[in-house]
Amino acid sequence: xxxxxxxxxxxxxxxxxxxxxxxxxxxxxxxxxxxxxxxxxxxxxxxxxxxxxxxxxxxxxxxxxxxxxxxxxxxxxxxxxxxxxxxxxxxxxxxxxxxxxxxxxxxxxxxxxxxxxxxxxxxxxxxxxxxxxxxxxxxxxxxxxxxxxxxxxxxxxxxxxxxxxxxxxxxxxxxxxxxxxxxxxxxxxxxxxxxxxxxxxxxxxxxxxxxxxxxxxxxxxxxxxxxxxxxxxxxxxxxxxxxxxxxxxxxxxxxxxxxxxxxxxxxxxxxxxxxxxxxxxxxxxxxxxxxxxxxxxxxxxxxxxxxxxxxxxxxxxxxxxxxxxxxx
Amino acid sequence: xxxxxxxxxxxxxxxxxxxxxxxxxxxxxxxxxxxxxxxxxxxxxxxxxxxxxxxxxxxxxxxxxxxxxxxxxxxxxxxxxxxxxxxxxxxxxxxxxxxxxxxxxxxxxxxxxxxxxxxxxxxxxxxxxxxxxxxxxxxxxxxxxxxxxxxxxxxxxxxxxx
Numbered sequence: 001x002x003x004x005x006x007x008x009x010x011x012x013x014x015x016x017x018x019x020x021x022x023x024x025x026x027x028x029x030x031x032x033x034x035x036x037x038x039x040x041x042x043x044x045x046x047x048x049x050x051x052x053x054x055x056x057x058x059x060x061x062x063x064x065x066x067x068x069x070x071x072x073x074x075x076x077x078x079x080x081x082x083x084x085x086x087x088x089x090x091x092x093x094x095x096x097x098x099x100x101x102x103x104x105x106x107x108x109x110x111x112x113x114x115x116x117x118x119x120x121x122x123x124x125x126x127x128x129x130x131x132x133x134x135x136x137x138x139x140x141x142x143x144x145x146x147x148x149x150x151x152x153x154x155x156x157x158x159x160x161x162x163x164x165x166x167x168x169x170x171x172x173x174x175x176x177x178x179x180x181x182x183x184x185x186x187x188x189x190x191x192x193x194x195x196x197x198x199x200x201x202x203x204x205x206x207x208x209x210x211x212x213x214x215x216x217x218x219x220x221x222x223x224x225x226x227x228x229x230x231x232x233x234x235x236x237x238x239x240x241x242x243x244x245x246x247x248x249x250x251x252x253x254x255x256x257x258x259x260x261x262x263x264x265x266x267x268x269x270x271x272x273x274x275x276x277x278x279x280x281x282x283x284x285x286x287x288x289x290x291x292x293x294x295x296x297x298x299x300x301x302x303x304x305x306x307x308x309x310x311x312x313x314x315x316x317x318x319x320x321x322x323x324x325x326x327x328x
Numbered sequence: 329x330x331x332x333x334x335x336x337x338x339x340x341x342x343x344x345x346x347x348x349x350x351x352x353x354x355x356x357x358x359x360x361x362x363x364x365x366x367x368x369x370x371x372x373x374x375x376x377x378x379x380x381x382x383x384x385x386x387x388x389x390x391x392x393x394x395x396x397x398x399x400x401x402x403x404x405x406x407x408x409x410x411x412x413x414x415x416x417x418x419x420x421x422x423x424x425x426x427x428x429x430x431x432x433x434x435x436x437x438x439x440x441x442x443x444x445x446x447x448x449x450x451x452x453x454x455x456x457x458x459x460x461x462x463x464x465x466x467x468x469x470x471x472x473x474x475x476x477x478x479x480x481x482x483x484x485x486x487x488x489x490x
């Protein structure tokens with residue numbers, strides 16, 4: 001691990017000021033991805049700003065909005081009574097991720113910023129445009145069974161690894177930040193960057209900008225939601241495909257819906273195309289299959305992950321069936 | 329940098345490089361070698377300890393982040409009380425819940441936390457909430473049995489569902 005200066009931030013403003021002092025400064029929260037990547041030399045900050053004691057922890061809610069402090073852990077958010085009652089898709093996405101130990105450490109702010117699990121990204125001996133721009137991508141011609149089929153480019157096919165971010169993208173969550181230029185709010189649907197020609201740019205945060213809070217609009221009464229995660233083993237594994245869905249059905253017709261995909265895309269993937277098919281249609285397997293076809297219509301698989309196209313479609317159909325009470 | 333660690337009720341004043349993990353501080357500086365280094369990348373659970381009663385991975389925790397002495401760290405060495413071994417330790421022995429034993433301290437620390445979390449409702453729930461602790465010897469059936477026994481369930485050791 002490269003040596004660094006350790007700084008414990010006394011407050012949010014203090015943290016942001018410390019981060020602005022150098023281009024190679026980084027915040028440390030749960031550390032579950034970051035410390036790992038620092039050991040591997042993938043991530044090498046010169047200054048590490050410990051934000052773990054900042055007063056950004058806890059969950060509050062009013063009738064319409066859930067407010068999640070950025071340092072709230074995954075376990076704490078999953079245990080929140082409002083999340084349990086009103087946002088099952090969030091609770092399920094959290095509890096299907098990682099292990100209890102990691103969920104006790106990992107924070108919501110950090111979860112949104114977690115790095116890809118692409119083996120080539122984590123191996124300094126491999127070419128990776130995301131880690132070292134311009135070096136190439138060893139995944140495209142290599143082992144890419146776990147990699148993305150949506151939102152990819154010729155530069156990068158790395159999958160975004162988060163589960164809860166998929167649920168939060170579906171729910172139109174907003175990220176609130178503090179930076180040198182003040183505070184701002186960024187819709188999560190506009191937060192992530194597909195790789196394009198610059199895979200190293202992953203999100204909308206400016207250098208030294210700190211996530212302070214995530215706000216989540218609560219689902220209207222009568223909306224059912226859930227998270228389905230398909231993976232190689234039943235627990236403690238990243239998704240091959242996942243779907244966060246919310247559906248409100250009355251008189252057999254889908255009145256409102258949210259669909260987002262995980263494990264399939266370079267960013268947490270909101271599928272407006274699937275939602276457009278569902279909204280106003282008769283609830284049932286034919287409609288869900290049509291929505292799934294729309295969701296995966298733009299897929300660009302590689303030889304090693306072509307199976308993910310059909311897997312992704314079936315995941316969408318099963319998730320929608322699950323929350324609307326159809327036989328799965 | 330100066331680091332104050334509170335481990336098993338004892339305060340230790342150390343001087344550490346900020347890169348030192350809690351795991352290495354426990355093992356190499358405090359001589360508490362019960363906590364094991366398996367993968368050292370947060371995948372195996374062998375390094376599980378409790379921080380303020382919550383199970384965490386000491387290999388992905390920088391000691392400096394616990395360094396103001398405000399977090400109470402509990403390791404396998406701190407489990408036994410005046411009455412002898414912790415009930416989970418006794419259950420692991422009674423149920424033969426290990427083979428080589430390398431993962432066992434992490435398994436036991438994780439199991440202690442699991443019981444506190446109220447996650448021992450069924451074998452399936454135990455398995456799900458122990459999934460962050462890998463046992464290369466495959467002692468899982470007896471680990472589940474030990475946790476059920478420690479939870480006060482009446483089930484014979486070794487008869488847990490696979």
